[in-house]
Amino acid sequence: MLDDAVLMERTAAGDGEAFRALVERHGTAAQTFFLRLVRNVEDAEDLTQELFIALYRSAGRYRPDAPFTAYLYRIASNLAASHMRRRSARPAQSLDELAEAGFESATGRHEDQPEKAFEGREMRRRYESALARLPSDWRIALELRVGRELSYAEIAAAMGKSVSAVESILVRARERVAAEMGEGGRRE
Numbered sequence: 154m155l156d157d158a159v160l161m162e163r164t165a166a167g168d169g170e171a172f173r174a175l176v177e178r179h180g181t182a183a184q185t186f187f188l189r190l191v192r193n194v195e196d197a198e199d200l201t202q203e204l205f206i207a208l209y210r211s212a213g214r215y216r217p218d219a220p221f222t223a224y225l226y227r228i229a230s231n232l233a234a235s236h237m238r239r240r241s242a243r244p245a246q247s248l249d250e251l252a253e254a255g256f257e258s259a260t261g262r263h264e265d266q267p268e269k270a271f272e273g274r275e276m277r278r279r280y281e282s283a284l285a286r287l288p289s290d291w292r293i294a295l296e297l298r299v300g301r302e303l304s305y306a307e308i309a310a311a312m313g314k315s316v317s318a319v320e321s322i323l324v325r326a327r328e329r330v331a332a333e334m335g336e337g338g339r340r341e
Contacts, residue, residue: 157221165212172212176205182301183229189296190233191240192285200236204229222303223310230293230311237289276334283333291326294319 155163155174163171183204188197207228215224284292290312297308305323309316 158215158217161212161215161217161221164209165215172205172209175208179225180205183225186226186229186296186301187233189284189300190289190292191236192281196236196240200229200232203232207232219310220307222301223307226297226301226303226307226311227313230297233293234289237292279334280330283330286333287326287329291322291329294322295326295330298323 155171157175157178160171160175160178164175180201184197184201187200187204188194191197191200204225208225211228215221284295287295294308294312297303297311298305303311305316305319308314309319312319314322
């Protein structure tokens with residue numbers, strides 16, 4: 154299996170198969186990233202498409218001195234932040250609609266235990282609601298850390314910030330989410 158840097162180099166040279174391999178390798182994760190942030194399936198699909206168009210167009214400018222994921226999520230973070238700034242009045246979809254569209258289960262897979270299913274949905278609803286009220290850069294940083302499991306250095310590269318700025322953003326984001334969920338200072 155070719156690494157992402159080689160695939161980007163080949164994409165820059167016009168190799169469509171290399172680009173398809175990048176889309177197949179990172180497409181689902183990118184769409185999930187957007188879906189968690191914008192909470193609308195159509196917008197997440199559009200943003201994912203915009204991401205890969207931008208990635209294709211910038212393939213010649215890619216330099217493999219930083220992790221590919223940082224490069225990819227830098228583009229994705231910029232797209233998500235722009236989208237969140239200009240978002241229309243269209244409301245976010247409910248968690249049940251997101252689950253039906255393939256987003257992770259809002260029930261926690263407790264179909265045979267209705268009380269646990271309700272608790273899981275309620276906790277998820279509270280978390281998503283708290284997350285939606287965060288400033289966009291806080292949401293992006295939190296999703297890159299929790300959802301994509303990127304390191305602080307990778308998040309810093311993706312967001313164009315210093316590692317200490319990312320650490321500060323994540324501390325404040327976690328504290329705000331925990332406070333809004335009524336859990337004091339609990340961390341991820």
